[in-house]
Amino acid sequence: MTTPALTPDQVVLPRRPHRVAGAVGVFRQIIRRRTGLLGIGILVFFTFLALFPTILVGPLQTATTATGPRMAPPQPGYPLGTDELGRSILNLTVHGARISMVIGLLATVVTVFVGALVGIVAGFRGGRTDATLMRITDFFLVIPTFVLALILAPVITSLFGTEGEILGIRITLFVIVIVIGLTSWSSTARIIRSQTLSLKERAFVDRARVIGSSSRQMMLRHVLPNVTDLIVANTVLVFAGAVLTETTLSFIGLGDPFAPSWGQILNSAQEAGAPGSGAWWYLAPPGVCIVLVVLAFTLVGTVLDEILNPRLKGRR
Amino acid sequence: MSGPADPRRLVDAVEEADRALVDEDLITENDGSIRTVDPVAILRGPAADDPTAGAGRQRPLPKLADPAAPLLVVEDLKTYFDLDHGQVRAVDGVSFTLRNGEALGIAGESGCGKTTTALSLVRLLPSNGRIVEGSIRLFGIDLATKSENALRRYRWREISIVFQGAMNALNPVQRVRDQIAEPLEDRSSLSPKAARKRAGELLELVGIPKARGRAYPHELSGGMRQRAMIAMALACDPAIVIGDEPTTALDVMVQAQILELLEDLRHKLGLALILITHDLSVIAETCDRVLIMYAGKVAEEGPVEVVFRHPRHPYTQRLLGAFPNIATDRRSLEVIPGSPPDLRDPPPGCRFAPRCFAAMAVCSEVVPPETTFDGIRVACHLYHEGGDGTPVTTAPANAIGPTVVGVG
């Protein structure tokens, strides 16, 4: 850390001014591509469903409020058929949108937060810290985190108890959020770390010309904005993964039958023998929704990556 | 990396050259196993697998060849690239002739179309590029219209190409010797064993110990990789070798070795060479003739000594002026203001006009025709058919001058 040859206002790191204008510009670029437009469209649709389920289909039906015939195929009054308790599949699916999306969102927040934190600290600090953190990260990349999630779930549940709510969502679902977060952060950490490293490389050269003190602050002020682009693109893809993971965990049985996400609906379907008895209406709606949402996130994430990563721009 | 030398000085130096070469690569890598080898014996001697190949010194001509035709005649070649928005006219009417054993240098700025011209000769354009017009006659055979299958006959066996080997021109997961042997097995039907043996001989030819053939490309230095590429290019005894910036990524010492190697091989084998580079000093050292390209068209063409000593086209003059001359007392480089035009929408008339100190009104309206003065071709309105062709170095009275502002 040496030689102040320039005054602070001559520091040369590129900054990203006008973040809001930047975001709108990026959004426009996404819309301009067909795949991006499709992805955004699907997401808007499902967000709408997630925000106003009751308005669209009435309150979530339960075993006691179910009035329909059991395991009945689509018919007037029950456009998507009914489940083994007589609930309308349409009703369940629409309500499932909110639950699946919310859990996905929260899980993504945890994942990205932990991942970015580890990634930035590891990349920034370097040396022993970096090595240790990367060891841990690689550990989580190698082991089958899904099975780990299954083991963690009861452990965490026992920490919080089984009834009640935290932050407005039921414990069971909260546990899923934590579990996904704890097991999915590693790839985000790796990506963020390598970006931080390359930024640090660049910054070091300039840093030598900067007046020494508050270097850490300057790094954060310069490194963080440049890493944010990558974090955003990565977040979208993480969201896709989180929805998939939540679905799978719920399907296995960790979900909450009283707040059924799409995965949980499929779990009930499997338990009720839906595939074997040909009850396709029980499987298709939640299934199609899952695929659409994950696909949408993947498309948007890929498009974002193309836009924000100049290296990929030249390619077809 | 040191800068380029003044080509004019170098032309003089070549004529009374007494260079002491420090053959770094050879000295460090030589384990004493390098013999002096005769390229003709290797490539045209009786082959182990092919005893019918005589020990003739001349290479056989392809079946369809016209013995009376010059080696290579390119006429009005136009190669365009299709993009999402528009078409890039990378090569827009280039013609030249190459004779047996001749070395032609193609020079110009990046993006002037020299590499595209080279790739067009062997029809190795990327998928969005195509030859729109023109002919490429090798021994009188037009390669531009041949089908891909028919064309394959001529690739490597008549024309081969050496890329900037320092980068990725060699397959990183294949041994060097195997890459050299590949065309021998496939194209010249040698047995794998014989092909490997020939590959070893070729490596020795370029000054690499046979044993190093087992190495992978990343295990060789830049200079050695380039030599290996040359060995590979010679494998099928081609009539023409194209070198696309073969020495650009190398330092001056190694550069000199490579050029000397090319010279040597050229003379022994009677090889014709097309050397593409933006470095005029390289052309000055190695080539007989030079073709100056600008924005997809030919600006000037002729014998190296004449063009470099008495450049006619204003672009050539500025190019040569851009080289620092150690001998004279110049403080600054002559920079050509502006930058080359966008080839999706080139300016009408002469493409250099916006940057030309001698630009006249006619220059931005009419494409300058090519005129010839004892061996020199120039495409510039300053020179007319029937004129005496004296180089013009100051702006004429009716000149408008350059229309661009700022530094290029």
Added chain:
Amino acid sequence: MSGRYLLSKVGQAIVTIILLIILNFVLFRMMPGSPERILGRNPNVSAEAIAATRERWGLDKPVFPDQLVSYIIATANGDLGFSFVYRGLPVVDVLADRIWPTVILFGLGEIIAIILGVALGAYTGWKRGGLVDHLGNGASLVLYATPYFLIGMTLLLVFSVWLGWFPTYGMYQVGATYNGYFDQLTDFLSHLALPLATVALGLIGQYSIVMRSSIVETLGEEYITTARAKGILDRNVLRRHAMPNAMLPMATLIAINLGYVVAGAITVEVVFNWPGLGTLTVDALTARDYPVLQGIFVILSVSVVFANLIADLGYQFLDPRVKA
């Protein structure tokens, strides 16, 4: 490949496995209900089992380092504890029968997916554009977005229930008698078909997409132009120059993927009631049979670590640039 490199890689793998076991241990201690309490609640567990439990975990000794060490040693010796549900049966015995169905399902699935995914990816990458490319790309994307069990359920619905081509659940027909080995094999294969197809489909999407972009990137390299300039036939350029280089990222992907494919395989087993580790996991989860769960975790993790090690060392042969 130098011995030192080999040793260091193996060393790393061993360290990972030890960390794994430690993690397992920590989780185990955090489990609701400690071993003796659960065992104690079950009056049918023999006194020997309880005594063995106490000794195995050294429950009378301090947790760290004694209990940890004996746990590690016990696990390394293949002693994974006793199942809660199966009344004191050692976990290893519970697992033993369920391992090979999973290995077959998962192993064959990977192999098929690799072959088909690479072929499809290479073909579409080479051709780029055209119907097969767009269809393939679209299909791959959709497959990638579909959870494995959903693929399974769909296949079950279409091919088993509606078309009746394949049986629905299980590995063999329940209560069947066979006229010889071939008969049994046919029954087995017909039950294997759909779950196998599910696992393969789930992976093909990912592999073909990655392979395609890898080929596209490789084809832009200069050595491909060199190869074509040499007059080498297109199919040989693809085979000898493009593929070996394009396969490198694939190899890495396959290795990294192993941890994730496990999740998929588990759910597929559930859908088809395939008697492997997957269904065992879910059963153990529901029954709160934690030793079995942890035993599965250890087995699966060690397998994945081991597979990654093999992949790592094997990568050497693919890419000579990786210096040993």
